[in-house]
């Protein structure tokens with residue numbers, strides 16, 4: 243398994259298991275199957291509302307000797323309603339208590355969008371905090387303290403565009419070590435990827451398979467199905483692997499960590515095997531030439547709520 247190596251030498255396995263939409267009744271078993279199969283990187287978040295069950299699976303795996311804590315890389319994310327500087331630590335404390343851990347390996351600001359502390363998802367303008375009310379620099383300062391305290395071994399962001407990264411970096415003592423963003427052949431985000439690499443910010447690709455189980459409110463009938471893309475199918479056939487394995491291998495070829503979600507034992511095993519799939523230069527050229535752009539998780543659930551102080555330009559630059 244290839245790794246991303248942080249400045250202090252810590253290593254993060256390039257392939258991990260995603261847990262968004264993994265229902266509490268399913269995620270416990272999915273984590274145990276993944277750890278048995280050899281995954282050592284699990285991507286979590288408070289807003290997925292399943293961290294308690296993830297924590298129960300970790301506890302079982304540690305007590306059965308399936309994996310040692312120090313051999314497991316756990317990421318979690320600060321939800322938008324805990325961005326105020328004085329709330330950030332309590333956000334992580336709740337996650338640590340749910341995950342039954344003393345520290346996470348990586349803690350990310352989930353979105354550059356702030357909500358009032360009693361709001362999970364915004365329904366109207368009154369549910370938000372503006373950048374003036376909850377400056378990202380303040381949230382980041384509190385994240386730096388979590389790193390200093392050792393509760394988060396590494397800190398970073400998610401869904402940050404170039405200008406938001408620059409804003410945080412302008413006042414940061416510790417620069418973001420990771421940016422977790424949507425990345426797949428329909429959204430290669432070359433400019434943002436190049437910027438992050440130039441600034442030694444590692445990348446993680448989310449929704450690498452096209453997030454086909456994303457909530458109905460976040461999809462339209464005519465949305466493309468990434469796993470069915472002709473070029474991906476053709477490359478899969480050539481190498482006698484699956485389309486999912488081609489998509490996972492493509493991220494790893496770009497030196498980008500990748501976190502496909504599955505709650506099916508067969509697919510969990512199949513996705514991990516993608517680490518051994520080698521794409522050749524012809525495959526990479528064909529994927530680069532796809533040209534079709536599509537963002538599956540477009541953040542409109544934050545920007546299009548009536549009265550939202552946030553615009554799409556706060557989330558995405560043209561790529």
Ligand SMILES: NC(=O)c1ccc[n+]([C@@H]2O[C@H](COP(=O)([O-])OP(=O)(O)OC[C@H]3O[C@@H](n4cnc5c(N)ncnc54)[C@H](OP(=O)(O)O)[C@@H]3O)[C@@H](O)[C@H]2O)c1
Nearest residue numbers: 260261262400448449450451452453455486502503504505
């Ligand atoms: N930072 C963020 O804002 C953010 C946003 C989105 C996602 N994420 C993270 O990234 C992870 C992955 O993204 P995602 O969950 O949106 O979508 P994804 O991993 O692109 O796709 C998940 C879907 O693909 C299916 N699937 C998995 N393996 C497959 C295979 N080998 N063949 C065919 N279908 C397969 C899954 O079904 P089964 O489960 O039934 O196998 C599920 O329906 C998330 O779970 C989360 O941890 C982060």
